[in-house]
Amino acid sequence: MTPDWSHDDKSRQAFQRSLRECVIRDLSNGSRLVFENQVSPKFEKENGRPFQNRQEIKAEMRKEPFYQAHLSIQRAAQELMWASVTYSLDRQIDGMMAKAKQSSDTLGSLTINPDMPIPKYIDSLDIHCMPGGYTTDLCDGDISAGAIYDKGSYMYGSGRGGPYGDRSGQSIVNYLKREHPDFAPKRILDMGCATGNNTVPFCDAYPDADVHGIELGAALLRYGHARTESLGKAIHFSQQNAEQTNFEDESFDLIVSCIIFHETSRKALPRIIAETRRLLKPGGLMVHLEAGQFENFDLWRQTVFDAETYNNNEPFWSTYRDMDLEAVIAEAGWSDGTAHLHLEPFGHAPVTSSNKSQKNMLGFWFMVGQK
Amino acid sequence: MTETTKVRVPQTAKGHRPTFFEDPTNDRIMAMMTSMITEMWVMRERLDTVEALAAKKGVFLEEEIEQFEPDPDRAEERERMRQELLSRVFYVFQEEAEDIARGDTPESYEDAINTSADR
Known part of the structure; x- marks a missing residue:
């Protein structure tokens, strides 16, 4: 395949x-230099104050020819990245689908639900400009979205996801092994698992556990199922919406997700966190991994990230990064002290939300909770 | 799907394509140029493979090109070559960025002319 x-x-x-x-x-x-050395001093001189928010910066920067060219080339580069995958896949997709169909359910399983409504937030734009998006289902047995995603997301992350594209899942495992060394979950759920790349590390870390992955896109799941079987791992994939799943109350010891929050919506996100709570057994753990809130970054970084919302089909990205997650956690039923936000910086010691004075630290943010 | 239907993999993304210049023609030129430099590299790398194989064997088969895997040194050299190609094609941004870093402006240029004209 x-x-x-x-x-x-x-x-x-x-x-x-x-x-x-x-x-x-x-x-x-170069754009940062235009901002710091030219646009910012000019704005301060004319207005008698520095920039107060990223919207002001955006309005001024969009007039700058250097920034215009930068964004124009960046957009083209994003499109050409996908094109370097999709053109060749078009040549060979029929053969790949035939091979994927031969994949047997010897280890895990696959449950597709064609009646599941596809939420608008995942389908209104093709997120990250990935042609066809996550939910296009071309035919019975289609795996194309999974094949595009698997190769494209590796390139999108400049290979930093590792050869198996599992760095996010691996970082949650590392966190759990460090902070909860005796934790031995029997049932694990990965919400929004895509092709399951970040789900596999949980099979390796907890070999006695039943590992489940849910996802909205059928073609992602079919590809992920075939891929996981070929790796010799057991994952039970099902097409479900993380806002409301068909699992029973208190049926998981560990629930995780990898960078899905910013691809949901203001209404869906609290539902996903509440659903996490419903599904966890008493004493069970949630670890949702995401990018950090804008408050952790200076205004220029915010402007750079915000450009993705408009130029890279990321409709919820900026809204999400402005949301008060502490309030969302509390509303979802996590009382004081049972859940918190936590930064795992790349290549540094961990930082907690109570000690985040330092701006622009790159790393994964975890929403951690124990029921 | 019948046996004869060819599945078409999507090639474009749903969502209005943004433009950044006052004249969208400039965005089209940027997109074409970025694609062109990619295709230029594809040719250059293929030639590099041909050269590497020719040096190694003197004669070679086309399928040997398809199967060719650069050794780590050559892979590293290729990344260097790609970055050099990018630097050359995008040299104008480097020029501008360094002007900005130095604080060079049209006025400072004019000043230099005037200063040198002062006897």
Whole structure:
């Protein structure tokens, strides 16, 4: 089922990764200089005060030809990254689907629910400009969204997800092994598991546990199921909405998710956290992994991130990063002290939400709770 | 789906494509240029493979090109070559960024002319 990339496909894909590095290093850095050395001092001189929010910065920066060119090339680079995958997949998708269909349920399982309503927040735009988005289902047995996602998300993360694209899941495992060394969950759920790349580390970390993954996109699940079986791991995949699942109350010891919150909505997110609470057994743990709130970043970083909302089909990204998550946790029924936000910086010691004075720290934010 | 239907993998993303310049023609030129540099690299890398194989064997088969895997040194060299290509094509941004870092402006340029003209 693995795609067969030609010599030129591989060149094109390697080049898109290099191009992303170049855009980040040269163009983003240049735009920062335009902001810090020109636009910011000019604004202060004219207004007698510094910029107060990212909207003011955006309004001024959008007039700057350097920034215009930067965003224009960045958008093209994002589209060409996907194109380096989709053009070649189109040639071979029929053969790949035939092979995926032969995959047997010897270890895990796959349950597709064609009647599940697809929520608008996942379907109104093709998120990250991924052609077809997460939920396109071209035909019976379609795996194309999974094949596009698996290769594209590896490139999107510039390979930092690791060869198996499981860095987020692995970082939750590392956290659990460090903070809860005796925790031995028997039933684990990964919400919004996509192709299950970040679900697999839980199979390895807790070999005696039943591991479940739910996801909205049928073609992601079919691909993920075939991929997981080929890796020799057991995951039970089902097509379900994390806002309201068909699992029984108190049926999981551990519930996780990897970077799904910002792809939901203001209404769906509290429901997902409340559903997490409903599904957890007493004493069970939740660990939802996400990008940090805007308050943890300076105004320029906020402006850079915010551009993704408008230019990279990320409709909920900025709204999410402005939300008061502490309030959302409390409303979902987590009383004081049972849940908190926690930063795992890349390559540094952990930082808690009570000690986050330092801005712009890059890492994964965890929403952690014990029922 | 019947046996004869060819599944078409989506190639474009749903959602209005943003533009950034006052004249969207400039955005189209940027997109075409970014795609063109990609295709230029694809040719360059293929040639590099041909050269590597030619040096190694003198003669080679086309399927050997498809199967060619660069060793770690060559893979590293290729990344260096790609970054050099990108730097060359996007040199104008480097020029501008360094102007900004130095504080060079049209006025400072004018000043230099005037200063040098002062005897």
